[in-house]
Amino acid sequence: MNTSKLMLTACISVALFFAQLLLAADTDAKFQKILAVQKALLEGQDHFKKGNYQAAVFILEAQIASIDGNKEYLQLLHNAYQGHIRDLQAKGLTEEISKYEKRLQILDSGITQSAKSGTVAPVSTPAVPPASVTAPASVIASALSKFVAPTKVVEQPKIAQDAPKVRGKIEDANEDNPFSFTNTQRYHDARLRLDQAEKEFAGKNFRLASKLYEESYRLEPKVMPQSVERWAYCRLYSVVEAMNQKQNAKLDPQWENEIRVSLSMAPQLQSFGNTLLANIDQRKQEIGATNPVQPSAAVVEVKHTGPYQGNWYLAETKNFRVWHHLNQADATQVAKSSEACRVEAAMKWFGAVGNDWTPICEIYLHPTAQEI
Known part of the structure; x- marks a missing residue:
């Protein structure tokens, strides 16, 4: 007991x-x-x-x-x-x-x-100022004034009201739900930067606005559809400023790429973008400039080693290790093509190639699907 x-x-x-x-x-x-x-x-x-x-x-x-x-x-x-x-x-x-x-x-x-029941303690409400996000054509038109007889200036970008909005299934299912994934911290940070970018755009601070748009996009691309045209406008404006500051200097190889990326974002600015591209071509003829030199397959160094365990051979560049069972010529082509694709993608989306990748990218090439 x-x-x-x-x-x-x-x-x-x-x-x-x-x-x-x-x-x-x-x-x-x-x-x-x-x-x-x-x-x-x-x-x-x-x-x-x-x-x-x-x-x-x-x-x-x-x-x-x-x-x-x-x-x-x-x-x-x-x-x-x-x-x-x-x-x-x-x-x-x-x-x-x-x-x-x-x-x-x-x-x-x-x-x-x-x-x-008299239980609500009201919060003081300051007057809501009217918001206006417009792209003043006069500003960029003034920047263009140094160009040789420009025939057209950029028109005010307009938001495409009827453009389809692509969304993920989760967001569609929680469109009116405050508890959806759109309330994550990363999404909020992106929207905060986007809101600040819109304010800077309205204040004609296009360079800062462009930086904030890019930061917002890097955090969460889904916040950008309604603002992508204004971001493109800012990028073009920055190109115009740079071109006017370097009238007689060496051409920047990033100008053309930045213009083309901006036009892919906002096709309605095509006419203005073509004016800039034509001006660049004219400068090339005047100063005898050549096309921008970018890293290409022809200048990529490929180091070959092997065989290793499993009879693997290695073709190595600065950013890729290609493991293969190919002959050396084919392996070289794959390695150079990989470097070229990296450069093309970086220039398209970021306007610069950037630093070498760390860690390096590993690629395994199998002769058949059955061997994977």
Whole structure:
């Protein structure tokens, strides 16, 4: 009997110990949630006061699952929605407007009911300034004035309202869900940079806007469809500035590539882009310039070694190791083609080749599919 009592007492003690651990862990988790909510509230208020309504919306939505009906939080989110919708209306982004209007309607009904009981502490709302994101043709036209008799100047880029918007299945399924993957930190950071880029664009700070557009795209390409034309405009504007600063200097080999990439992003700027390309061709003739020298298959050094275990041979360049069972000539061609593709892709998307790859890219060539 005494042994049974001792065992029972021990079991109860162990159970109480683990219960205390679980309670402490649960308390810590709740405390972390409270801190996250308060941090989001403070950051949201700061962005709201600065008129950065889009940033306020994204930050507040990220913690909405943890607010436990916090009325101050919901009121701030409500006001941020209103400001963000006005910004979207000024930009003509009708599809985005519909999404946030639905969310605002949900908050409206709840806040109205609470207001009747006098429980809502309103958040002060500064006047929402009208947003206008336009590309002033006069600015780039002025930059073009140094060109020899330009026949056309760039027209104001217009957002293609009817352009199809490609989305992933997850986003389509959670279009109106604040808890979707679009509330990840990476997505929020991309949208914050994009919003700042739009503001810089509206302020005619095209060089800075271009940098912010690129940072946003690198973080999350899906945020860019509505802004890609303005990004292309900024890139072309930077080319114009560079060309005017180097009237008699050696041509920059990146100009042509930057122009072509920009035109692929915004085909409606084709006429203006062709004017720039024609000007570059004219300069080549005047100063006797040759085509830009880019790394090509002809100048790629290939080192051959082997055989290794399994009768593998190795053809190695600065960025690729090609493991193969080929003759040396064919292996050389594969290695050089790989380097050429790397250069072409880098120039197309980033306008520069950049540093050598670290780690190096490994390629294995099998004679047949069965051997893979």
